[in-house]
Amino acid sequence: MGMIAGVALTIAIFIYMFWPERNPFVQADKTRADYLRERKDAIYENLRDLNxxxxxxxxxxxxxxxxxxxxxxxxxxxxxxxxxxxxRGEFGRRSRA
Structure with missing residues (x-):
């Protein structure tokens, strides 16, 4: 009985982990400010690496x-x-790029 429960749990975990989204091409909307913050962090990291x-x-x-x-x-x-x-107070706008 324990083995059946273990197999069922394993199958359930695999289904949960690998079940495809309805639309895998949908991405979370990012604002231009979000993109710029990420870019700034990447630049600073590159400067540290360069040094x-x-x-x-x-x-x-x-x-x-x-x-x-x-x-x-x-x-x-x-x-x-x-x-x-x-x-300009444009942190809430979503980018289309």
Whole structure:
């Protein structure tokens, strides 16, 4: 009796875990601000990685400065757009992209 219950429970778990959604292509709506926050976090992580790898000797000074400048410029653009959205109060709008 215990073995039957175990098999039934295992089957139920597999069905629950792998049952397909009604529409697997539906994604949660994200606001532009959500996207920008994620991008900002990724840029900061890339800057930390770049600093670590530079200190480990994987980059020349010139390459390090070029990549760092590019990441810092991109971070500045993202932060400026986030602040612009905040000033306009557009955090609730959903992006269509």
């Amino acid at each position: 670590f790898e530079y200190r480990a000797g994987k980059f020349t000074e010139q390459d390090y400065q070029e990549q760092r400048t590019g990441l810092e410029d991109e971070a500045a653009r993202v932060i400026a757009e986030l602040e612009s959205l905040e000033r």
